[in-house]
Amino acid sequence: xxxxxxxxxxxxxxxxxxxxLGISRGTVDRxxxxxxxxxxxxxxxxxxxxxxxxYKPNRAARMLAACKAPKLIGVLLPSIGNPFFDSLIxxxxxxxxxxxxxxxxxxxxxxxxxxxxxxxxxxxxxxxLHVDALVLATLDTPKISECLGQTExxxxxxxxxxxxxxxxxxxxxxxxxxxxxxxxxxxxxxMDGKNILILKGSNSFKGHDNLVEGFVSELAxxxxxxxxxxxxxxxxxxxxxxxxxxxxxxxxxxxxxxxxAQGAIKGLSGKRMxxxxxxxxxxxxxxxxNGNIAWTVTQEPYRQGYESIxxxxxxxxxxxxxxxxxxxxxxKIKQNIREE
Numbered sequence: 001x002x003x004x005x006x007x008x009x010x011x012x013x014x015x016x017x018x019x020x021l022g023i024s025r026g027t028v029d030r031x032x033x034x035x036x037x038x039x040x041x042x043x044x045x046x047x048x049x050x051x052x053x054x055y056k057p058n059r060a061a062r063m064l065a066a067c068k069a070p071k072l073i074g075v076l077l078p079s080i081g082n083p084f085f086d087s088l089i090x091x092x093x094x095x096x097x098x099x100x101x102x103x104x105x106x107x108x109x110x111x112x113x114x115x116x117x118x119x120x121x122x123x124x125x126x127x128x129l130h131v132d133a134l135v136l137a138t139l140d141t142p143k144i145s146e147c148l149g150q151t152e153x154x155x156x157x158x159x160x161x162x163x164x165x166x167x168x169x170x171x172x173x174x175x176x177x178x179x180x181x182x183x184x185x186x187x188x189x190x191m192d193g194k195n196i197l198i199l200k201g202s203n204s205f206k207g208h209d210n211l212v213e214g215f216v217s218e219l220a221x222x223x224x225x226x227x228x229x230x231x232x233x234x235x236x237x238x239x240x241x242x243x244x245x246x247x248x249x250x251x252x253x254x255x256x257x258x259x260x261a262q263g264a265i266k267g268l269s270g271k272r273m274x275x276x277x278x279x280x281x282x283x284x285x286x287x288x289x290n291g292n293i294a295w296t297v298t299q300e301p302y303r304q305g306y307e308s309i310x311x312x313x314x315x316x317x318x319x320x321x322x323x324x325x326x327x328x329x330x331x332k333i334k335q336n337i338r339e340e
């Protein structure tokens with residue numbers, strides 16, 4: 001049954017106009033506020049629909065004022081020593097450039113690894129800069145949830161989700177499905193149950209947990225596995241792999257579920273075994289091309305970075321809670337590892 005359009009008394013939101021036309025909220029916003037980047041025919045349709053749905057001029061004026069007000073977004077990333085985040089940062093920087101004329105600026109706090117105190121200090125340092133919002137790739141722990149629960153700042157999760165009910169949105173992959181995809185690819189290899197060494201970044205990073213849980217849930221009967229945290233550190237990954245293959249514990253398959261691929265392969269000391277990984281950093285691309293890694297699964301980090309800033313800007317303008325962005329899980333092998 002067709003729903004009645006909102007009355008002029010109620011007024012419509014930018015999100016409602018966008019849904020009615022099947023276009024993005026950003027396009028509607030640019031059309032209403034006479035900004036560049038919108039075709040004349042699209043602008044005409046937006047303005048006509050805005051009038052039809054009772055979009056109030058005074059609401060538009062308030063949104064325009066909000067758009068022009070300077071806003072500082074603080075971003076926390078565990079990117080020091082982790083090349084995965086290079087592309088995500090590029091996406092953030094491009095969004096910062098695209099939205100600069102709307103008063104958006106971004107400050108990025110980079111930290112190393114997954115120490116809870118380091119992440120807490122990083123979040124607090126951003127808050128101390130009087131940012132207007134937070135975008136966080138951080139740990140999902142009670143202390144961090146408590147810290148975020150005490151702030152009135154809007155915050156979003158990028159790359160790895162957060163359990164907090166106050167979170168505005170999440171921009172990143174479905175890690176559970178990503179792990180299940182790896183398990184199904186493994187089953188296609190036709191191998192009988194063997195021993196898998198799973199290298200994992202952190203037990204406190206929700207995405208890492210979900211990825212390994214998804215993988216283990218889809219493993220065929222007969223497979224044995226061991227999970228070891230490496231902190232996404234190449235040196236630690238190398239030490240773990242070298243030690244495990246030299247011990248009596250047998251390792252037949254290596255799953256590098258997060259960063260540290262270069263160190264992990266080095267730790268094999270030339271021993272050949274089935275190894276697979278995640279993401280498409282330059283290090284992983286080279287290892288796939290050389291045959292050290294059979295496949296990797298990427299997750300559109302550039303898009304995660306860009307859309308996290310874009311969605312926060314949309315929130316500043318409309319006040320509407322942005323939708324989550326679930327990025328694609330893309331299988332890469334030697335033949336397509338360099339394709340974008």
